Amino acid sequence: MNFDIEKFKVHGEPLIYGAMISIALASIGIVVGLTVFKKWGWLWREWLTTVDHKRIGVMYILAALLMLFRGGIDALMMRLQTAAPEMKFLDAQHYNEVFTTHGLIMILFMAMPFIIGLMNVVVPLQIGARDVAFPRLNAVSFWLFFFGAMLLNISFVIGGSPDAGWSAYFPLASLEFSPTVGNNYYSLALQISGIGTLMTGVNFIVTILKMRAPGMKLMRMPMFTWSVLITNVIIVFAFPVLTVALALMMFDRLFGSQFFTMANGGMDMLWANLFWVWGHPEVYIVILPAFGIYSEIIATFSRKNLYGYTSMVASMLIISLLSFVVWAHHFYTMGQGVMVNSFFSISTMAIAVPTGVKIFNWLFTLRKGRISFTTPMLYSLAFIPIFTIGGVTGVMLAMASADYQYHNTMFLVAHFHYVLIPGAVFAVIAGFHYWFPKVFGFRLNERLGKHAFWWIIISFNVAFFPLFILGLMGMTRRMYTYSAETGFGPLNMISFAGALGLAIGFVILVYNIYWSTRYMPRDESGDPWDARTLEWATKSPIPEYNFAVVPNVKSRDPLWAMKYDKQPLFEDKITKIHMPSNTGKPFILGVVFFFLGFFLVFSMWIPAIVAGVGVLIVLAAMSFDRDHGFYIPADKVIKTEKKLGGGTV
Amino acid sequence: MMKQLFPIRHVIGYIASLVLSAAALAVIYGDFSHAANIVILSVTALIQASLQLFLFMHIGESADTKKELYINLAYALFVGLVTIFGTLYIFVWGWYS
Numbered sequence: 001m002n003f004d005i006e007k008f009k010v011h012g013e014p015l016i017y018g019a020m021i022s023i024a025l026a027s028i029g030i031v032v033g034l035t036v037f038k039k040w041g042w043l044w045r046e047w048l049t050t051v052d053h054k055r056i057g058v059m060y061i062l063a064a065l066l067m068l069f070r071g072g073i074d075a076l077m078m079r080l081q082t083a084a085p086e087m088k089f090l091d092a093q094h095y096n097e098v099f100t101t102h103g104l105i106m107i108l109f110m111a112m113p114f115i116i117g118l119m120n121v122v123v124p125l126q127i128g129a130r131d132v133a134f135p136r137l138n139a140v141s142f143w144l145f146f147f148g149a150m151l152l153n154i155s156f157v158i159g160g161s162p163d164a165g166w167s168a169y170f171p172l173a174s175l176e177f178s179p180t181v182g183n184n185y186y187s188l189a190l191q192i193s194g195i196g197t198l199m200t201g202v203n204f205i206v207t208i209l210k211m212r213a214p215g216m217k218l219m220r221m222p223m224f225t226w227s228v229l230i231t232n233v234i235i236v237f238a239f240p241v242l243t244v245a246l247a248l249m250m251f252d253r254l255f256g257s258q259f260f261t262m263a264n265g266g267m268d269m270l271w272a273n274l275f276w277v278w279g280h281p282e283v284y285i286v287i288l289p290a291f292g293i294y295s296e297i298i299a300t301f302s303r304k305n306l307y308g309y310t311s312m313v314a315s316m317l318i319i320s321l322l323s324f325v326v327w328a329h330h331f332y333t334m335g336q337g338v339m340v341n342s343f344f345s346i347s348t349m350a351i352a353v354p355t356g357v358k359i360f361n362w363l364f365t366l367r368k369g370r371i372s373f374t375t376p377m378l379y380s381l382a383f384i385p386i387f388t389i390g391g392v393t394g395v396m397l398a399m400a401s402a403d404y405q406y407h408n409t410m411f412l413v414a415h416f417h418y419v420l421i422p423g424a425v426f427a428v429i430a431g432f433h434y435w436f437p438k439v440f441g442f443r444l445n446e447r448l449g450k451h452a453f454w455w456i457i458i459s460f461n462v463a464f465f466p467l468f469i470l471g472l473m474g475m476t477r478r479m480y481t482y483s484a485e486t487g488f489g490p491l492n493m494i495s496f497a498g499a500l501g502l503a504i505g506f507v508i509l510v511y512n513i514y515w516s517t518r519y520m521p522r523d524e525s526g527d528p529w530d531a532r533t534l535e536w537a538t539k540s541p542i543p544e545y546n547f548a549v550v551p552n553v554k555s556r557d558p559l560w561a562m563k564y565d566k567q568p569l570f571e572d573k574i575t576k577i578h579m580p581s582n583t584g585k586p587f588i589l590g591v592v593f594f595f596l597g598f599f600l601v602f603s604m605w606i607p608a609i610v611a612g613v614g615v616l617i618v619l620a621a622m623s624f625d626r627d628h629g630f631y632i633p634a635d636k637v638i639k640t641e642k643k644l645g646g647g648t649v
Numbered sequence: 650m651m652k653q654l655f656p657i658r659h660v661i662g663y664i665a666s667l668v669l670s671a672a673a674l675a676v677i678y679g680d681f682s683h684a685a686n687i688v689i690l691s692v693t694a695l696i697q698a699s700l701q702l703f704l705f706m707h708i709g710e711s712a713d714t715k716k717e718l719y720i721n722l723a724y725a726l727f728v729g730l731v732t733i734f735g736t737l738y739i740f741v742w743g744w745y746s
Contacts, residue, residue, distance in 0.1 A: 209714075209717060233721075233724065237724060237725060237728040238728075241732065267740070269740065270736075270740070273736055273739060273740070277732050277735075277736075321727070324727070324728050324731050324732075325731055325735070327735070328735070328739055335744065335745050336739045336740070336743050336744055336745060337743045337744060337745040338745075339743050340738060340739050340743035340744075343738075
């Protein structure tokens with residue numbers, strides 16, 4: 001075993017020492033806090049061992065918010081470094097690490113878990129189920145994601161972060177050109193959390209296909225549930241490609257295989273190819289649920305049913321198929337011929353058609369609606385024009401011959417921020433405000449919410465619109481500094497100001513959570529927005545069994561029909577309810593996986609083998625676990641329902 | 650009694666998978682023509698995939714989810730074929746020369 005303490009150290013920057021100290025202090029603070037307030041037992045019983053989809057969802061969202069700030073600080077550092085010519089804030093290596101982790105964290109450890117968190121909280125409620133199909137698998141998914149994310153985050157202070165871009169193109173990411181452990185972290189952290197995501201995909205497909213309440217046919221499902229179903233189908237078919245590509249990368253970097261090298265029959269461009277075979281569907285994995293969230297919010301706050309339900313579903317299905325046939329548009333300039341680029345140009349532009357259908361459906365839902373401008377609705381309304389700018393510049397980039405001009409410039413950076421921020425971030429924030437009262441029993445403050453909204457929406461455009469112009473002026477992405485003669489300075493400074501504004505917006509958003517927790521009045525009704533779908537038909541905060549009585553669905557907007565058409569929803573009597581019991585094994589599995597990943601990163605084979613055997617032991621223990629859950633007796637359910645008050649049953 | 654408890658189908662599937670994987674190695678250690686190698690790989694891969702579907706994933710068993718199963722299979726086939734032939738299209742047939 002080649003143990004060498006030097007490999008663990010990251011040298012140089014005072015910033016990194018600062019990060020080390022803050023991580024250490026935060027960890028000590030958490031441990032001391034939990035001990036002083038005697039919360040270890042509570043943490044273990046209520047959260048670490050939970051299999052309740054709502055709690056797992058809340059943990060996903062908390063982790064995503066933390067990662068949002070981690071990725072946001074990365075973004076601020078990048079914008080500061082490029083704010084003026086010849087800045088000396090970061091050196092080139094540090095800048096490379098920062099833009100790489102910014103991309104990885106924002107896509108895989110912020111957008112994905114935020115969406116999966118909302119999915120966890122909302123989907124079982126929307127289909128009238130008591131939990132997901134496999135509650136324990138769900139906990140496994142979460143802990144694998146969580147420890148994968150932690151593995152990537154410690155790379156910053158132990159051994160060095162990945163530094164070859166979030167797409168980790170070979171040959172740059174190969175052992176020859178990136179000899180540090182950074183890209184080992186990349187392959188292993190993504191692999192571990194990717195396995196978790198894949199299991200989420202399986203879990204939610206089964207949940208949606210098999211656990212719907214009686215009467216809820218597929219074409220009666222809420223649009224968010226539809227979008228989640230299609231998203232998970234994409235997850236199940238796209239993530240195996242990433243799994244394989246990452247495994248090959250790991251073999252190349254750890255065991256000396258030659259899949260992506262430039263010699264011995266290896267093919268460096270195959271990495272880019274496989275990465276985008278997964279990577280493009282991945283974009284739709286984060287954007288389709290957003291479409292679902294907007295559909296729910298726009299329908300609720302226009303007080304109308306969703307316009308063009310069938311065409312919404314059809315366009316999402318078409319997008320899911322098209323998402324698999326466009327990947328080469330990420331590397332038009334790699335060297336393939338005209339025919340190939342023309343094919344992928346056309347398939348890419350074709351995606352604009354179903355997306356356009358959806359935009360018009362939202363506009364027609366708004367038409368003649370009684371619109372109330374709540375915070376979630378404001379984000380949804382802002383999404384439509386901003387996303388359209390992102391989409392139109394996407395069509396510009398889709399033209400292969402024109403793309404030779406824009407390729408890898410700041411124009412591209414501006415484009416994908418203009419699609420992903422309104423298409424994923426605004427959506428999860430809107431969904432967060434919208435479903436917050438369901439989970440916690442009180443709304444977020446509207447005044448603070450709107451303050452945050454205006455800061456975020458204006459600063460977003462200030463931060464990213466200049467990048468379109470900078471790209472056309474010739475500034476390439478990922479350049480860590482530039483000379484004053486280029487003339488890039490002023491626009492970059494404006495962009496930095498925008499980034500600061502975004503930071504202020506997000507701080508207000510988090511302050512709003514704190515303020516509302518202390519001062520907002522409790523919501524007794526369970527339906528504060530006068531909404532349409534099943535999740536609002538139960539109490540808030542949601543009792544652990546979700547619905548005291550399984551609803552009988554007779555229309556697309558069952559709650560609306562119950563409230564305004566006097567259509568009965570809960571017709572059965574309360575009986576005892578079967579629930580899954582908690583388990584600590586998924587958490588332990590995550591911890592063991594974390595160590596397996598860590599030892600593999602540093603090629604410490606014997607500890608890695610021990611951890612690998614540990615994984616197998618935990619898996620075997622889970623397979624032989626005979627636990628059939630427990631029953632909540634009917635009188636206890638009735639008592640809980642009375643205590644939560646309000647009333648549908 | 651023993652017959653019900655012993656997972657004979659799974660054991661057969663497992664052994665067959667090992668045998669088929671070993672058979673595919675003939676491409677490396679044997680001395681066949683290129684065409685014969687491709688035939689060996691395709692045939693063993695096809696049998697391997699059907700073993701998975703029938704012995705482990707019970708594709709023949711439940712009648713009520715037949716439709717979903719076949720839609721899923723078709724989707725998987727679509728994605729697999731698109732990935733393979735798309736890659737060939739980019740790097741072999743459509744490569745700039």
